[in-house]
Amino acid sequence: MSTVTTAPTASTASTVTPSPGRPTRPGPPAPAGAREPAPGGRFVARAAAVTAVLTAAGSFFGLVRDQTIAHLFGAGSDTDAFLVSWTIPEFAATLLIEDAMALVLVPAFSLALSRRAASAARPDGTEGGGDASAGADDPVRALLAATLPRLLLALAGTAGVAALLAPHLVDVLAPGLADPALAVECTRLTALTVLGFGTAGYFSAALRAHRSFVPPATIYLSYNLVVIAAMLTLYARWGVRAAAFGVAAGSLAMVLVQLPAFRRHLSAGASGTERTARTERTARTGRPRWRRERTVRHGGGRRTGPSAAAALVGGAVLAPVAVFALSRQSQVLVERFLASELPPGAISHLNYAQKIAQLPMTFSLLLCTVTFPLVARAMADGRPERARRRVERDLLLAAVVVLLGAAYVIAYAPQIVELLFQRGAFGAGDTAATASVMRVYAVGLLGHCLAGALVRPFFSTSRPTWYPAGAMAVGLLLTVAAGALAAPRWGVHGIAAANAVGITTTALLLLGGLRTRVLPIRVGAVTAGLGRLVLAAAVAGAAGWAAAPLLPSPLPTALAGGVIVPAAFTGAALAVRAPEVPQLLTAVTRRFRHVR
Template sequence: MSDTSTRNLARATAYIMAAYLASRVLGFLRESLVADFFGRKGLTDAYNTAYILPDLIYWLMVGGVLSAAFIPVLSEYIAKGKQEEGWRVVSSVINIIFLALSCLIILGLIFTPQFVRMEVPGFPPATTVLTVHVTRILLIQPLFMALSGLTMGILNAHKVFWPSALGTVLYNACIIVFGTLFVKMGAGISGFAFGVVIGAAANFAVQVPALRRLNMRYYPIIDWHHPGVRRIAVLAVPIVLSYSLNQFQVLINSHLGSSLPAGSLTALWQSYRLFQLPVGIFAMSVAVAVFPTLTEQAAIEQWDQFRRTSSAAVRTVIFITMPISIGMMVLRFPLIRVLFQHGAFKAADTAATAFPLLFFGFGIVAQSVIQILPRMFYALKDTWTPVVLGVVSMAVDIVMMIVLVGPLQQGGLAFATAISAIVNMLLLLYWLRRKVGTIDGRRLASTGGKSLLASLVMGGIVWGWSAWLSGHLGFGTIASILVLVSGSALGAVVFGVLAKLMRMEELTQVMGLAERRLKLRAAH
């Protein structure tokens, strides 16, 4: 990559990472409020389960299509200077998606009770009724999320990232404000569902001005015969199939979890969101920023730069998330106490949530890396390989869930997810090497090995420190904050020193990224 490209990519990554960090912080404030109001029980199990059907509809119609087909094809038109033709393709795809999405939402509203009973047969009748009610409220969300998702795809293809990143911040902020307001007005946990709908609408609205500045042209057409539309359809088919199969995996998870004691699914979902925290802030930021560049490099056949860009992205993600995964496993109790243990959320709920988080921790690095690897295939216009490998990993997940749920309960469901992520990462790396010839494997292995060694040493030191400090301060909120903050700071210093001693080039890259971000903030 050229110096200019590197700077632009670093700037984009920094903006996205900052916005995702703010969004995730607000997201956990939102979860903290839900825990404070309602604790961990059947009520929150219903609320968390209600997201599954709306999320399924969104990812089937928009999410997978965006990452695998929409952005690569549109980026190719932009790279070749065919803007006008690209807008006609965009218009056709948008119209097709919204027709199909509307039909799915109507069907979802009609058959919500049947879907919920199939998904969580172990729920008591009252919990099932509440799940149906909240699901129907949330089914309005995919319409707005589709608008914001497609807008994000158009902006990202033009390498404009900040509006969609800002939208995610506004999304969580609206849920907090309006959810709390509706709960105070007596809406119960449904109040947060209404907040989600308002947040999704705000997420789209904040991106519209940037979209207008691109001089987007919209045409009320559906041109099935256009080669660009057909190419998107061909690329999207395996992704739609993949998400359909993945939903079967989610159904198995919910099915097994619904028979566990009340609140088990809430503990699993809360720990899963913590598991996704580093993935969403760091890995997703790098993946979103690097994807248009990978697509452009593949479109004009700059293969050496494609490999260098890919390797740098994966190594950076490993370097960042490895110490975070170990640190999260070691500091999981004070982390959960600080985030959730107040109001109706008690010490027993903390223990129940910390248990699956321990097992999720084993899969954080793999889950982070697989935010990037499939996008490398997508940039090469290959959407089938990640799908086939994902199906194999899904089969591993289902088998492991069935095997582990008995002895480990919600911890077994979490461990199965971590094992599946590791299998998926290894399969993707193997097939990617076969496809592009080399994936800079030695440097990837070196980064992984050194990061693991430094993280394990760091984890041992942080564990000793946190145990000693907790023994003196106790386990209250203030004590947990001190343990969490001091343990995180100590871990960062120890890992940084060890990385410096091992001469890891990723340390220089990450420090450079942070320095550029600080300069950007100072300039503004």
Template structure:
């Protein structure tokens, strides 16, 4: 597939930059979770925080970062390609003003309705004295986070379209830094004034959201943007964005319904279930962010530009090359997380209030979440293609199919498997989404080069199987160190992962997977310089 070479190199280069930044953010995110695990463990306080944070997070995904970001990049890329600079920046100012006002109003309404929202999301919290009241308080503290993080997504879209990827991607590191530093400091300070320590972490989350937006503004000015107050509801570009957002918001509402279903069921399981699932999903988000999200961010402006130029053949090549990249990175990550779930959880979280029983329960959830890792990451690559083609109704349909599947599966298995049923159901719905979106996209693009994709998958599967055998053997040989002191755990886990990673890369390179060869060649040229 020679035509994909230039595109895959461009995507690989941009995705590599984003991946480095995202890795920094995810590592800081894990440190943030370690702080939570050490200070609060898995139970009353952290359960309350997870549900409280889920409310602004649901609204962010529904109205802000997800639908807004994808719709904005599509229209902004079109303006950047086909309109004047003045028209492009005028659109940007109008979008920022409109959404700052709209999201502020939504946040105020959410603060007013916090109590019924908590009752809706976690009705069983009423059975534990004080848990609902704490969740309501934390929700009210964190709701303004919605405004900062959604505007941050708009700014990120502007910078990505202008070819700036690193600063927007590293911005989320400042969210985690703000959460850790401000949150931890306040968690120790607030109890002296009769306030719960967990409220400090909620304030830290708000501080982090403001930092994530603020750190991008100097770079935005450098690319030529100067904000001018503009509020024009008749702006054709704004109207296009809102029209694109409608099906996206409907589709994301289906995703949010799934999250609502999962949270509701988790809250009805034994205490700690919400925490176990959240800790596990945070770990799964590490490879999703580094691989799936990074490739999606790098690919979206390129796809949007190719769509504006009506170049379907190049879009097809870009998409399949990106899929091969994401599969090459996530399939071995899936195997590694499943085989090393318990040692990873033990090393990262089993300190302070986090017990060995919490480790076992969280590892079970992590293994099951990992089943759908490659599909979850691939969907991050597939969905922008539908936006670029203006076929936004199909991700919506896929999302509602996922709701039905999720609801049926959890109802059939929750009594027997408890929190594990939720993790497995999430993976199965992602797999179903992946199959549906791939099939529809192939039909809408007059076929995809599945032969190329299949050959890549066979190479990836063989290399992953060999790597998995090495991991399994290493895990057995180092069993005593895996449960030893912190240093022994770290050395043994790092050694196994390093050897497995080298083995995997050597095998894929020997089998000449072109996407990997291009990435390695780019790294080699950078090192020589």
């Protein structure tokens, strides 16, 4: 997939003339010398490939982690208690790693890097009317000093409050839980992840803005390895509490694996190129000119250079991002709240089904994770046309991956669950229940993928926007209403269907709002392309479902499906002229010939 993902070069960076009702650029372009060439397709492909491999390893051990939980604890009341306590890590991961922290800090660091590059390119060390004679702060280091200490203090305080209020949290999250005392103990352990995940998320965002993708991609690998080790070592003595302890220890491992790269990239100050530029200015003027930009214009306002980036982490920008992330993750709260009134094991079946079904969505967003810093940098440099092309390409490529995965999950859900989980305390009845729920979840995977991809450009500018939070609130309300109506009649299947309805509605609202508020994307072309890909996925899923009963055992059936579903998807996509698929085939063929 990533081999055809080419980023525009500097020579193609034309601008868009705003029209009534269309978004305007976030600010005037930076000086010509500050504009770095956009990373080419090979850089994006390599970064996406490395990220994909490491994420795949993390996801594999995530499955091993879930298999270990299923094997040791089954799908009963103890597992339900642990999964309620896992709500805090899930919220923390979404808010502090996957969504809010990245959506706020990647644009902030991108702006700081843009200002640093602009300063290095100016012969007199000034930028945008700044005063070169006034003392000097590197924008990146100034942003670090203004945000990291306060963040660590806030995270530590929040973790302490969550541990203190654990009994009340359990009562709110799962009022019908069979063993609330066990859930409280586990919750007090998992509350420590607020500090660990928050620090890891800060490091990840900063490193990605610096185009360092390997350390952030290793965090879930290290996390899952620590969780597995803790369970295997301590379960005989602590029971399911060992899993909660492992989650807390794993969050610390996320920080440690990134710490060396973080110190290397951010503690060293400016790059060699920028130091060379300052040396040249010193030779010309007789003294170094570290400046404190006083009047840099960005996003329509006048702010100091270092504080311009720090302002992107302020409350006005952070609040809508946090509300969006919390609203999105609240779908899990709704599911567990409704499922707590169902027979024991319902929460566990929903959890296992969701973990497997969302794997295609996770891999589909890998490309967006790599290109988000590029989109944010393009917006910071005043190049919305480059950002538009990147976003449109990413949406369709992500849809190819998630729809192919959804077709496979729908066709081979029983075989997948049996292979992964049916052993120990997890029996055939649990397999059947989990597989049926997983198929319902898979219907909403495209919505999850699009919501994750579309929200990134909304927060790539310096202007705070509440539109994504509003769109997510509408989707959440639909999830609550549909789930409350469907759960009494259809149980966990009704809850999963409500999730799909809510997130798909949010994705549609984000797609329509992106064009009018941020980037002039071609909604009609994107929608038509997505429709063709959905049709191809439906054909592939039907073909796989029809072929699944032909083989008796789950392993050969699942392996055969790995050939049948992609082949049917490719053939159907070519027949309906779905976008991106022909280019992908051409790129793969070219690469294969080159290797030979």
